[in-house]
Amino acid sequence: MKHLFAKLYVWLLLAILYAPILIIIIFSFTEARVLGNWTGFSTKLYQSLFSGGVNNSLFVTLLNTFAIAFIAASASAVLGSLAAIGIFNLRHKTRNTVLFLNNIPILNPEIITGVSLFLLFVSLGISQGFMTVVLAHISFCVPYVVLSILPRLKQMNPSLYEAALDLGATPMQALRKVIFPEIKPGIISGFILTFTLSFDDFVVSLFTIGNEGLQTLSTYIYADARKGGLTPELRPLTSLIFIVVLVLLFIVNQRAKKSAVHEK
Amino acid sequence: MKKRQFGRFGVQKNWTIPYAVFLLVFVITPLILIAIYAFTDADGQFSLANFQKFIHHGETVNTFVYSIGIALITTLVCLIVGYPVAWILSQNIFSSTSVIVMLFILPMWINTLIRTLATVALFDFLQLPLGEGALIFGLVYNFLPFMIYPIYNVLNKTDHSLTEAAQDLGACPLKVFTRVTLPLSMPGVTSGILMVFMPTVSTFAIAELLTLNNIKLLGTTVQENINNGMWNYGAAISLVMLLLIGVSSLFTDDKSGEEGGLL
Numbered sequence: 001m002k003h004l005f006a007k008l009y010v011w012l013l014l015a016i017l018y019a020p021i022l023i024i025i026i027f028s029f030t031e032a033r034v035l036g037n038w039t040g041f042s043t044k045l046y047q048s049l050f051s052g053g054v055n056n057s058l059f060v061t062l063l064n065t066f067a068i069a070f071i072a073a074s075a076s077a078v079l080g081s082l083a084a085i086g087i088f089n090l091r092h093k094t095r096n097t098v099l100f101l102n103n104i105p106i107l108n109p110e111i112i113t114g115v116s117l118f119l120l121f122v123s124l125g126i127s128q129g130f131m132t133v134v135l136a137h138i139s140f141c142v143p144y145v146v147l148s149i150l151p152r153l154k155q156m157n158p159s160l161y162e163a164a165l166d167l168g169a170t171p172m173q174a175l176r177k178v179i180f181p182e183i184k185p186g187i188i189s190g191f192i193l194t195f196t197l198s199f200d201d202f203v204v205s206l207f208t209i210g211n212e213g214l215q216t217l218s219t220y221i222y223a224d225a226r227k228g229g230l231t232p233e234l235r236p237l238t239s240l241i242f243i244v245v246l247v248l249l250f251i252v253n254q255r256a257k258k259s260a261v262h263e264k
Numbered sequence: 265m266k267k268r269q270f271g272r273f274g275v276q277k278n279w280t281i282p283y284a285v286f287l288l289v290f291v292i293t294p295l296i297l298i299a300i301y302a303f304t305d306a307d308g309q310f311s312l313a314n315f316q317k318f319i320h321h322g323e324t325v326n327t328f329v330y331s332i333g334i335a336l337i338t339t340l341v342c343l344i345v346g347y348p349v350a351w352i353l354s355q356n357i358f359s360s361t362s363v364i365v366m367l368f369i370l371p372m373w374i375n376t377l378i379r380t381l382a383t384v385a386l387f388d389f390l391q392l393p394l395g396e397g398a399l400i401f402g403l404v405y406n407f408l409p410f411m412i413y414p415i416y417n418v419l420n421k422t423d424h425s426l427t428e429a430a431q432d433l434g435a436c437p438l439k440v441f442t443r444v445t446l447p448l449s450m451p452g453v454t455s456g457i458l459m460v461f462m463p464t465v466s467t468f469a470i471a472e473l474l475t476l477n478n479i480k481l482l483g484t485t486v487q488e489n490i491n492n493g494m495w496n497y498g499a500a501i502s503l504v505m506l507l508l509i510g511v512s513s514l515f516t517d518d519k520s521g522e523e524g525g526l527l
Binding site for chain 2: 003006007009010013014016017018019020021023024027035036079080082083085086087088089090098101102104105108109110111112113115116117118119120122123135136138139142146171175200202203206207217218221222225226230234238241242245246249253
C-alpha cells in the first residue's frame with residue numbers, strides 16, 4: 001500500500017513531464033494551424049516539412065543545423081582525442097591545470113559563453129556567421145569529448161603500447177593499432193553527445209550567428225515564437241527530433257552499459 | 265606510476281598544445297573580454313559608469329532581484345517535488361529503476377526551447393493563462409531532472425544498514441529520515457540546488473515565451489543590451505551574473521560536485 005502511493009507519485013510526475021511533448025506529437029498528426037485544434041488525422045505536416053527543397057526555409061534551416069552540428073562534432077572529436085592523449089601524458093600538476101580549464105566551458109552558464117564569444121568576435125572584427133557558430137560550438141563541445149576519452153586511457157594497460165614499440169612499431173603505428181582501438185568507443189560516445197549538444201544549442205548560437213540571415217533550428221523557433229504563431233511544421237519536426245534523441249540516448253546508454261559489463 | 269610509464273616517451277605530451285591554444289583563444293580570452301568591456305565605456309576608456317548605471321537604473325535592479333526570487337522559488341519547488349522522487353527511486357520498489365531514472369533524465373537532452381514551447385502548448389491546450397505561474401511551472405519542468413539526479417545518486421549509494429540500524433534502535437520513521445537519511449543526502453541536495461539555481465538565474469527566452477514577454481529576467485536584459493549595441497553595459501550585467509553564480513557555488517564543496525556529476 002505504501003509502495004502504491006510512492007509509485008503513483010512517480011508515475012504522475014512522469015506523466016506531467018511528458019505531457020507537453022506528447023501533446024506536440026499527437027497534434028503533429030493533424031492539419032490545424034493552431035495547436036490544440038484537432039481536424040482529423042493527417043500526415044500533411046510531415047510531407048510539407050520535407051517538400052519545397054531550398055525554397056522551404058525550415059528545411060534549409062534544418063540542413064544548416066545538421067551541417068553545423070556535424071562539423072562541430074567532428075572537429076571536436078579530432079581536437080578532443082589529441083587533447084585527451086596529450087593531457088593523459090602530462091605531469092600531474094599541469095594535467096590538473098588543463099583539466100580545470102577544460103571544465104570552464106562545461107560549468108559556464110550558456111549566456112556567459114554566448115556573450116563572451118560575441119565580444120571576442122566583435123573585438124577581433126570577425127563578421128559573424130556560419131564559421132563563428134561552428135567555432136563557438138567547438139569551444140563548448142571539446143571538453144565533453146576529452147572527458148569521455150580520458151577514462152578509457154586510464155583503464156588501458158600501459159604495457160600494450162610499450163610492447164608494440166618493442167616489437168618494432170613506430171610510435172604512430174602503435175598509436176593507430178593500439179591506442180586508437182582502445183579509445184574508439186569514447187570518441188564515438190563523445191561524437192554523439194557533442195552532436196546533440198550542438199544540434200540543440202540555442203543561447204550560444206543566438207549570440208554568435210550574426211544577422212546575415214543564417215538560422216539554426218533553435219534560433220528559427222525562437223524568431224518564430226516571438227512573432228506569435230508557431231509554424232505548424234515545427235510540430236512534426238519536434239516529434240522527429242524527440243524520437244531521434246531518444247534513439248541516440250538509448251544507443252549511448254547501451255554502449256555505456258556494455259563497456260561497464262566488459263570491464264567487470 | 266603506470267601513468268608515468270605511458271607518458272615516458274613524451275611524444276604525445278605536445279598533443280595538448282593545439283587544445284591549450286584553443287582554450288586560450290576561445291575560452292579564457294572571451295571571459296577576460298567580459299571583464300574588460302564591463303570596466304570600460306564605449307570609447308574604450310576605463311570607467312565604472314556601467315556599474316553605476318546598473319545600481320541607479322531601477323528597472324535593472326528590479327529585474328535582478330526578481331530573477332533571484334524566481335530562481336529561489338524554482339529551486340525550492342524542485343527540491344520539494346524532486347526529493348521524494350529521488351528517495352522513492354533509491355528504495356528499489358520499481359522492477360527496473362534504471363529505466364525510470366533514465367525517463368527523468370531524458371527530457372534534459374531535448375532543446376530547452378522545444379520543451380518550453382511544449383509547455384506553452386500544454387497551457388494553451390488546458391486553457392490556462394500564461395504568466396508568472398506558467399513561468400515557474402516551465403522552469404521547474406525544465407530543471408527538475410537536475411535536482412532529482414544528484415540526490416538520487418547520493419541516496420542510492422547510501423548504506424541501507426544505517427537506516428535499518430536506526431529503525432532497530434527504535435527510531436520512528438520521521439526520526440530515521442531527519443536524523444539519518446536527510447543528513448546523509450545533503451551533498452546531493454546542495455549540488456542539486458546549485459544545478460537548478462545557476463541555470464535558472466541566467467535563463468532567458470523561457471521567460472519571454474511563457475509570459476508573452478510580460479516578465480523580464482536578467483538573462484533577457486543581457487541579451488537586449490547586447491542586441492542593441494550596448495556591449496559594455498551588457499558585459500557589466502553578465503559580470504554581475506557571473507559573480508552571483510560564483511558566490512552561490514561557494515556554498516557547495518568539491519565533494520558534492522563530484523557525487524552529483526551528470527556525466
